[in-house]
Amino acid sequence: MTTMNRHMTAVQNLRALEELGARLEGLLVLPGSGSYDAQRRVWNGSIDRCPAAIVRCASVADVAAALRFARVHDLLVAVRGGGHSFPGHSVCDGGMVIDLSLMRGIRVDPEARTVCVQGGVLLGELDAATQPYGLAVTSGIVTHTGVAGLTLGGGMGWIMRKYGLTIDQLLSVELVTADGEPVRASTAENADLFWGVRGGGGNFGIITEFKFRLNPVGPEVFAGPVFWPMEDASEVLRFYRDWVADCPDELMTIVVQRRVPDLPVIPRDLVGRHVIVVVACHLGPVDDAERVMRPLKSFGRPLLDLCQPKPYLVHQSMFDPGFPHGWWYYFRTCDIAALTDDVIGVMAEQGRRIVSPITSVGLWQMGGAVARVGEDETAFHGRGAGFTFNINGNSYSAEGFDAEREWARDYWTALQPHHTSVYVNFLMDEGEDRVRQAYGVAKYDRLKALKRAYDPHNVFRLNQNIRPD
Structure with missing residues (x-):
């Protein structure tokens, strides 16, 4: 590609990004903006990456719009909940970060002992919302960890020997799939997908809301x-x-x-x-x-x-x-x-x-x-x-x-x-064999089949990736 063609492509993409930003309920952060350096940083200081755009989503519609844009423009997608991924999977070079950190809603139903949690909520925020009722979900040991990343990998914490992993308290999820469509999954609806998100990481979609069962803990x-x-x-x-x-x-x-x-x-x-x-x-x-x-x-x-x-x-x-x-x-x-x-x-x-x-x-x-x-x-x-x-x-x-x-x-x-x-x-970035070890051969094959069904083009690959091929 000539220098002129590259420049024209960059200008066209910038215009398209500006059009996307105008449609968002949230914020579009681009290189050069005042908050860009702060927004691209993640918890692990050894990770230093520069995305082409950060979409700070405020709604499910924002998530879907950002994901469709990334697909159309062939942008690598990183998904950020709490930004606590050990190997830095929640940020990328040159692609788009779909950032859920503005989506921090929590709804506690103390009588039903359930809580609904949006995808950008941190563990400390979840605990602070549920502890006034003497209730809790298994939720890690560092309060600024994101609920989403912790849950999707399993979720270990101080109350797990009594009540199980975080995923063992999960009742349902709302997510946006690779084609930008919202889907609900539970034991009664899209049960195969619900099985996969309980431990399979971010391979199948962007979770915008979790619903958990609460357990008596504390205060x-x-x-x-x-x-x-x-x-x-x-x-x-x-x-x-x-x-x-x-x-x-x-x-x-x-x-x-x-x-x-x-x-x-x-x-x-x-x-x-x-x-x-x-x-x-x-x-x-x-x-x-x-x-x-x-x-x-x-x-x-x-x-x-x-x-x-x-x-x-x-x-x-x-x-x-x-x-x-x-x-x-x-x-x-x-x-x-x-x-x-x-x-x-x-x-x-x-x-x-x-x-x-x-x-x-x-x-x-x-x-x-x-x-x-x-x-x-x-x-x-x-x-x-x-x-x-x-x-x-x-x-x-x-x-x-x-x-x-x-x-x-x-x-x-x-x-x-x-x-x-x-x-x-x-895990850090340790290769496919280690990911296979994390699931065992039979589960890994089942997860690959699920990946082919929900993300055949491996849009969600910045994770402990289960390749569809």
Whole structure:
């Protein structure tokens, strides 16, 4: 194409974009506008991409119009809910970002115990709307995560062992398909599509509204972290393994390895020290929680015990200071069947090698209600996993990031003999084989067939992509 033809095409596309912007209820943000740089940024600071247009949708009609425009003009499509995708799938170079962040409506029906949530809502906003009624949906551990991305991959959180994954609370979705048409899916309507969106990610459409079942939670829970020195990791993990083996569904735990962060609740002499931490959340009465937690709280010589009654909303935001917008994040992940002596050995060895003050490992306890949902009932794979690793190699900026990324890869590789399944929401851009592993062969084939039916041209490919071919 000649320089003149390229210029004419650019002008024509700009005019077409301006016409699109005039029809929107929301906003069109183009390169050069005052808010462009702010709007193109996502949570993971290591992602730096420049789309040709950002459509900040205010309605389903805006979503449909933006999607049709992208199809007609052959633009790559990125869909942004909370912008929290680990590998940065919610922004692209040269294409169109369909941004749902203006669509933040929440409707709670406390009598029916349901909530309807638009596609741009964040987890903290959902919790804030439901907790006045003592109700909640399983909803992650960082409040500025988007509901949409969390849900579409499965949805893990503090109440999942009692009530199941986020998708296990999902009653229906409203979405816009690849051809720009609105569709509703539930167990009674487009049931095949409803099966696929419960774990299959953003492969089948743009979800504009979710309807969830609500569960009784809070407003207070018995929750928080207990810290031990990293040199005691082997003993703590062996105790922990036995302690959680027959624990009640009301208890959920995440084991964390990191250096102690500089926070107001932390004694100054502990800041920067390598520690292993068990963070717990018990949903039952305080007396029951104290009885269940007593063995953990009295094991060995804890450096610090912050596990106590507190508002559920406070506990939900506990990890927020450790994962703010703009830091550079890299993740590796795997599921394991059990916390064997060999796995404990890897954790003890690799934990001592943490350098960055913001690098961490989270070992999520699985089981409970998650494992009692039939494996074939949803697209989510790995309900029988014992634990899920989320290995974070993080830095404040580009400085030191390569070293942290290599440490995370080394940790993951050391665990490789013990890998089983993998949680799709914790994947980076790791290729088709890893996506297939996230679903298993049978589910992956079923998802490919569903993709051929609803998105045969792979319009929605900026995700953990299930290719239709």
